[in-house]
Amino acid sequence: MELILREIALARAGDKGDTNNVNVATYDERDYDWLKRHLTIDIVERQFHTEVRGPIKRYEFPGTRMLNFVMEGALNGGVSRSLNLDAHGKSRASLMLGIRLSYDASDAPPSSAG
Amino acid sequence: MAPLLRIGCGSAYSEDRIDLALEMVDRGRITYLCMDGLAERTLSLAHQRRDVHTGEGSYDTRMPDIAGHLLPLAAERGVKIIANIGAANPRAAGRYLADEATRNGLEGVSVGVITGDDVSEYVRQHDPIVLETGRKASELRGQVVAANAYIGAEPIVEALRLGATVIVGGRIADPSLYVAPIVHEFGWSLDDWTRLGAATVVGHLLECGTYATGASFADPPYRIVESFEHLSFPLAEVRSDGGAVLSKLPGTDGLLSVDTCKMQLGYEIHDPARYFTPDVTADFSQVHLKAVDGGIAVDGGAGTPRPGELKGLIAIDEGFIGEGQVSFAGHGALGRARLGEQVVRGWLRPLLDSGALDDFRVDLLGVNALHGGSSEVRGEPYEVHVRVAGRARDRKVAAAVAQAGWDLQIHGPAGGGGHRKEVRPVIAMYTCFIPRTAVKTTVEIVPA
Numbered sequence: 001m002e003l004i005l006r007e008i009a010l011a012r013a014g015d016k017g018d019t020n021n022v023n024v025a026t027y028d029e030r031d032y033d034w035l036k037r038h039l040t041i042d043i044v045e046r047q048f049h050t051e052v053r054g055p056i057k058r059y060e061f062p063g064t065r066m067l068n069f070v071m072e073g074a075l076n077g078g079v080s081r082s083l084n085l086d087a088h089g090k091s092r093a094s095l096m097l098g099i100r101l102s103y104d105a106s107d108a109p110p111s112s113a114g
Numbered sequence: 115m116a117p118l119l120r121i122g123c124g125s126a127y128s129e130d131r132i133d134l135a136l137e138m139v140d141r142g143r144i145t146y147l148c149m150d151g152l153a154e155r156t157l158s159l160a161h162q163r164r165d166v167h168t169g170e171g172s173y174d175t176r177m178p179d180i181a182g183h184l185l186p187l188a189a190e191r192g193v194k195i196i197a198n199i200g201a202a203n204p205r206a207a208g209r210y211l212a213d214e215a216t217r218n219g220l221e222g223v224s225v226g227v228i229t230g231d232d233v234s235e236y237v238r239q240h241d242p243i244v245l246e247t248g249r250k251a252s253e254l255r256g257q258v259v260a261a262n263a264y265i266g267a268e269p270i271v272e273a274l275r276l277g278a279t280v281i282v283g284g285r286i287a288d289p290s291l292y293v294a295p296i297v298h299e300f301g302w303s304l305d306d307w308t309r310l311g312a313a314t315v316v317g318h319l320l321e322c323g324t325y326a327t328g329a330s331f332a333d334p335p336y337r338i339v340e341s342f343e344h345l346s347f348p349l350a351e352v353r354s355d356g357g358a359v360l361s362k363l364p365g366t367d368g369l370l371s372v373d374t375c376k377m378q379l380g381y382e383i384h385d386p387a388r389y390f391t392p393d394v395t396a397d398f399s400q401v402h403l404k405a406v407d408g409g410i411a412v413d414g415g416a417g418t419p420r421p422g423e424l425k426g427l428i429a430i431d432e433g434f435i436g437e438g439q440v441s442f443a444g445h446g447a448l449g450r451a452r453l454g455e456q457v458v459r460g461w462l463r464p465l466l467d468s469g470a471l472d473d474f475r476v477d478l479l480g481v482n483a484l485h486g487g488s489s490e491v492r493g494e495p496y497e498v499h500v501r502v503a504g505r506a507r508d509r510k511v512a513a514a515v516a517q518a519g520w521d522l523q524i525h526g527p528a529g530g531g532g533h534r535k536e537v538r539p540v541i542a543m544y545t546c547f548i549p550r551t552a553v554k555t556t557v558e559i560v561p562a
Binding site for chain 2 (some may be wrong): 004007010011012014015016017018019021025027035047048049050051057059060061062063064066068070076077078079081082083084085086089092095097098112
């Protein structure tokens with residue numbers, strides 16, 4: 001089975017210098033633990049590898065049940081000097097939500113059971 | 115029950131809408147309006163605009179509207195304004211506001227000016243290590259335009275104690291603009307880390323303006339915002355323990371929900387348990403958000419002692435960016451755009467080989483401009499826009515890149531149209547740490 005992250009989650013991206021962060025929350029908070037298991041750093045690196053030069057770290061917001069991916073060397077030098085059309089990297093939230101996640105039928109996100 | 119403090123957002127960036135600030139003062143029943151008008155780049159632009167003799171133009175470009183419209187309404191409603199709109203010249207900003215208050219016969223206006231964030235002299239003398247390069251500031255290629263330290267709530271609290279009703283400064287950290295009035299009104303101590311952390315969470319949720327109230331959120335069919343017509347800045351009703359209820363002005367459009375607040379909570383955050391500000395190391399990790407009557411309840415913010423050093427930004431003159439663009443449409447548009455890219459790279463080959471360009475790229479808008487090689491290609495677009503961009507120390511080199519993109523309309527593949535070009539200066543921002551002892555903030559009250 002497969003889903004596109006956008007079907008179950010929302011995200012926003014921001015910048016500090018040459019670092020881009022994308023925070024991700026599930027629409028249904030019951031899906032958070034599933035997201036933690038499936039949206040791994042490896043999968044995010046595969047989606048972003050052509051755009052991000054530095055390491056990617058993953059943090060958790062346990063209180064609001066969100067994940068936060070912090071990507072260094074992500075903006076070709078940061079907003080003040082980058083040649084990127086989107087020098088802030090704001091559109092990267094949509095790149096995150098385009099990630100396809102595969103799972104076993106027995107391991108569907110809880111929200112899909114209704 | 116301890117009294118509640120109502121604080122409204124009045125600006126989130128240097129060109130944000132004044133009409134939304136006016137409405138917040140008019141209808142928000144707030145005690146404080148806090149305005150962030152600086153981003154990493156904005157301050158260096160203000161330094162560039164500065165006239166060394168008069169200081170003219172070196173503060174927020176909206177100053178005539180702020181002094182002429184917002185200040186009188188705030189004075190009438192008894193709303194205090196706290197803003198970093200002094201940018202590169204807080205003293206001149208304070209003088210401007212005081213003069214306008216006098217000219218308009220405003221009663222009870224007292225302007226507080228905060229200075230001390232300018233650390234150009236420290237950077238020149240002590241040559242700190244730049245985080246991005248790991249080398250000394252003097253080893254950066256390009257002249258230092260300015261250097262500023264992020265300063266915190268402390269001098270604002272002092273200005274409030276001195277009776278200021280309008281407070282302007284330079285590089286005051288965004289959340290500190292909000293933390294200060296909360297600290298002042300509830301009489302907290304500046305080492306009450308848990309409460310300062312909680313107030314920082316409130317400040318962070320308010321500081322980006324409409325980002326909390328429905329902007330940059332709609333993604334149909336998953337995320338619907340019914341109307342953007344009449345947006346509202348957010349406001350908070352803060353309790354004496356630092357918890358708060360966020361709301362927007364009644365009768366406005368947009369959207370305030372747990373999800374809009376979640377997106378803002380994580381915005382521009384790295385480790386949620388350790389968000390460094392000049393005031394506190396704030397802990398956002400245990401924050402919880404809940405829909406309640408009248409808004410979204412925010413609780414659980416906490417903090418640990420403030421960082422030992424302040425963050426500094428060093429602005430470096432890195433030359434120019436040149437950008438030239440042209441569009442193709444119809445059958446075969448993508449093929450002609452790709453041919454155009456090939457052609458322009460050929461024209462610029464001598465420049466590229468000469469090393470005169472510090473960076474160069476060609477994007478195909480509609481195909482790969484935003485996500486590069488990670489773009490998911492689905493079919494062939496009807497229109498493709500070619501963008502050629504380069505950064506160089508020499509203005510002529512940047513201009514040649516822009517010209518090459520422009521020339522594609524005439525000398526390139528068939529059917530190119532809508533060409534445009536631009537050359538703009540680059541002030542690059544680099545980060546360093548500044549010892550607190552090197553940053554002496556001062557508070558002055560400018561008589562109106």
